[in-house]
Amino acid sequence: MSGEATTVSHVKRKLRLHLRNLSDHDLAKVNAFLRIGRERLQCDWSVVFDGEFDVLMLGLEEPGAVLGMTGGSPLATLCVADAGTGRNDAVESLARPLQYEALLDALSALENRFAAAPALHAVPRAFPPDARFRLLRWPSADLLQGDRDRQRLASFLLTRLVGLDELARLSHVDKPQCAEFLALLSTTGTLDVVAAVPEAPLASTAQANHPELDANHFASIRHGLGLTWR
């Protein structure tokens, strides 16, 4: 068996960009910019013209007209107006003519904002049976909700790849609850999912200087400190 991990997918969150009231010229530019900037963006952006969407890009003569005419319930709205027209601070604004850097910066800012908050519309994905997981960043406070189990589960996912069974065993949290949490994390774009052979343990300065540490020691430390919630 190969010792190398096979990346099935870095879970790139899918985001749907609904374009409305934009000229054919602007539509073509947005599509081209997304295609060119795909590697730079953290999420997998797709353009839609109907159905559900995550971000609304709305062409306007006056940015101030945006409120009340967006429709749907987008996570964010980007309005596109001619340069020099008034700015509406309630929404993100892009100036015509559309510029590549400005669009990518705006989408990147939205990605960062969404990454810090749980997705409202994202659908949890099914994982391969041998999937292993690792968090790319600490989840948002909204997602953790001050829940001790969620905080502990997230901590187990920070240091190395871990499978569902191992996560449940180490954390003493029920497997369905672990699976539910992983599914929730997968909607935020912060969870790396890999189908792989086990990773070699990571060295740390702490372990290098504490070679005696094993599972019994950690149990002893927790017991001695009175860590009793699990």
Added chain:
Amino acid sequence: MAMTQHKIVFSGPPGAGKTTAIAMLSDIPPVVTDVRNTDAGLGKELTTVGLDFGQADLGNGQCVRLFGTPGQLRFDFMWRIIATDALGLVILIDNTRPDPLDDFATYLDAYADLLPTINCAVGIGRTGECPLPTVDQFSSLLAERGLAFPVLPVDVRRREDVLMLVDTVLIQAEMRT
């Protein structure tokens, strides 16, 4: 039988609650090096100029030694000395200070070479009085530096809050074995 000692270090700016956090876990009255504070901006009578020390006896010849670093920036040369060989590092931030994110960045800079391999957790205090910056903004600052640690709101006067921070540190250590 030789005693097995584990070291957990609490670090952070003045007033973040390092001394209190250690007192929450220590079996002995914490050894403190507090002196009368002459910095009116800190808003407290005493402040730590050396280090704080506490100890939790685990039985079976084991103990956890708890160290608190001095908060003032002028003692930053001590921070890394104290944190070296630690099982874990807890960074405490006082969200009512003028620029908590800048405070946090100062500690990330100070521990920059240790952070990729040390087990670390971040506790943000007094978020009730001062909800901004949000806990997520601290996480984002870590992410910008390619780091991911637990970042939790904390009231260091509550033992279970301090224990939760320590538990997340222990979890990281456990996952590295």
